[in-house]
Amino acid sequence: MTIVTTAFEEMLRSLMKDQGVSEMALVVEEHPIAGHNQEGIRKKVDAAFPLILKAATQWQPGKK
Numbered sequence: 174m175t176i177v178t179t180a181f182e183e184m185l186r187s188l189m190k191d192q193g194v195s196e197m198a199l200v201v202e203e204h205p206i207a208g209h210n211q212e213g214i215r216k217k218v219d220a221a222f223p224l225i226l227k228a229a230t231q232w233q234p235g236k237k
Contacts, residue, residue, distance in 0.1 A: 174229045176221070178204035198232035200224045 175197060177185045182201050189197065202221055209217065 174198040174200070174225070174232070176200045176202065176225060178202050178206060180204035196234055198228040200228050 175185065177199065179201060181204070185199075189195070200221060202217065206214075206217065
């Protein structure tokens, strides 16, 4: 399970292709993560956590 920001998604997908990985459990979050105050980070974490949990526990190849 991988978490990536939008700024690095294209690079990750290229790396996946180069390595022969057609799909993986992936959560893409808006870039940037840094530069937010504590409240801003908490909001990002609260929004992302359900997606991360689902990707880590329910993702299966071939299903989106």
